[in-house]
Amino acid sequence: MDSSSLCPCSEHLAMATVPKQEWCEPYDLITALEEGTIFPCLNLTFYKAPANKCHCKTHSMSGDVQKNREEMMSRLTAVSFAINDLTLYLDTHPDCPKGRELFYQLLEERLSLLTAFSSEFYPLTQTSMITGNYDRMKYGWTEGPMPWEGACI
Amino acid sequence: MFVYEKRLQFPVKIKNTNPDIARLIMSQYGGPDGELSASMRYLSQRYTMPVKKVGGLLTDIGTEELNHMEIICAMVYQLTRDLSEADVKKAGFDAYYIDHTKGIWPQAAAGIPFTSLEFQSKGDAITDLFENLAAEQKARTVYENLLRVIDDPDVVAPLKFLRAREIVHFQRFGEALEMTKDTLDSKNFYHFNSEFDRMKGKIL
Numbered sequence: 001m002d003s004s005s006l007c008p009c010s011e012h013l014a015m016a017t018v019p020k021q022e023w024c025e026p027y028d029l030i031t032a033l034e035e036g037t038i039f040p041c042l043n044l045t046f047y048k049a050p051a052n053k054c055h056c057k058t059h060s061m062s063g064d065v066q067k068n069r070e071e072m073m074s075r076l077t078a079v080s081f082a083i084n085d086l087t088l089y090l091d092t093h094p095d096c097p098k099g100r101e102l103f104y105q106l107l108e109e110r111l112s113l114l115t116a117f118s119s120e121f122y123p124l125t126q127t128s129m130i131t132g133n134y135d136r137m138k139y140g141w142t143e144g145p146m147p148w149e150g151a152c153i
Numbered sequence: 154m155f156v157y158e159k160r161l162q163f164p165v166k167i168k169n170t171n172p173d174i175a176r177l178i179m180s181q182y183g184g185p186d187g188e189l190s191a192s193m194r195y196l197s198q199r200y201t202m203p204v205k206k207v208g209g210l211l212t213d214i215g216t217e218e219l220n221h222m223e224i225i226c227a228m229v230y231q232l233t234r235d236l237s238e239a240d241v242k243k244a245g246f247d248a249y250y251i252d253h254t255k256g257i258w259p260q261a262a263a264g265i266p267f268t269s270l271e272f273q274s275k276g277d278a279i280t281d282l283f284e285n286l287a288a289e290q291k292a293r294t295v296y297e298n299l300l301r302v303i304d305d306p307d308v309v310a311p312l313k314f315l316r317a318r319e320i321v322h323f324q325r326f327g328e329a330l331e332m333t334k335d336t337l338d339s340k341n342f343y344h345f346n347s348e349f350d351r352m353k354g355k356i357l
């Protein structure tokens with residue numbers, strides 16, 4: 001960015017330096033969620049944390065509605081997490097075109113997922129009560145499990 | 154302001170009751186390097202940050218730490234929700250149970266209550282950013298200590314995710330330190346405190 005970033009550490013005593021991250025091609029969004037970052041270059045693993053697949057199995061009894069809801073929630077979780085991680089990246093790299101492009105693309109997908117989830121199941125945010133065709137007679141917290149219950153949704 | 158969204162940042166779906174593990178994980182709720190400390194640290198420091206982009210980063214990371222606090226609480230809850238009278242007696246959860254039954258309350262693994270003495274907001278941008286770099290490393294260590302002693306894959310998955318976030322946050326605070334240094338005199342970063350002696354800094 002400026003001349004000091006060319007030779008960051010040799011000039012300054014009594015000061016630390018962390019190198020600035022370069023853009024690296026992100027993981028697919030499901031892998032990114034499992035690994036805890038969208039950026040392979042920042043995924044510095046611990047030996048005792050094995051690769052782990054999402055463990056919520058669709059019950060055979062539950063049919064298409066359950067399957068559809070789980071898939072939509074999984075996608076929403078992955079897209080929203082990628083936005084969380086990109087937000088922090090853009091906070092320190094506001095001028096990165098690749099980061100911004102992916103950010104806006106994911107924000108649009110997230111908005112349509114929230115709307116679809118609200119229309120088909122129940123609203124996750126107040127705004128998504130009006131962006132889809134959610135039944136306005138059904139106001140309240142009672143629809144859908146609380147997030148901390150660990151239900152397969 | 155903060156707005157609630159009815160889902161977790163990372164899914165928590167734990168099948169097996171395990172109060173022993175719950176007592177350990179609770180430290181990342183109310184312990185010295187826990188997520189409650191983390192969120193309060195960043196959300197407190199941001200008001201006086203001289204570099205606007207750094208105040209923004211503190212807001213975004215502080216908000217993410219609130220999500221992590223919720224993930225930890227969901228883990229403690231699911232590990233103890235089916236607790237039986239027999240479980241309480243045999244599993245090292247008895248002292249907690251006496252005071253809180255199965256309620257979720259912020260304390261460290263060793264039983265020390267949550268306290269703001271565990272984090273700092275020092276009113277000096279350089280000092281606070283080093284506090285945050287250290288805090289992310291301390292939290293990483295705790296998650297690794299937990300991963301070393303826990304084998305339940307339902308518990309390992311969110312712990313692994315949370316550990317990875319500490320490394321990403323460390324990187325971002327490092328970049329915030331660089332942005333802050335860019336506004337200071339590189340011949341002597343300590344010539345003035347950019348939060349107190351405001352007029353001396355370059356406004357970015």
Ligand SMILES: [Fe+2]
Binds near residue numbers: 218289292318319322
């Ligand atoms: Fe963190």
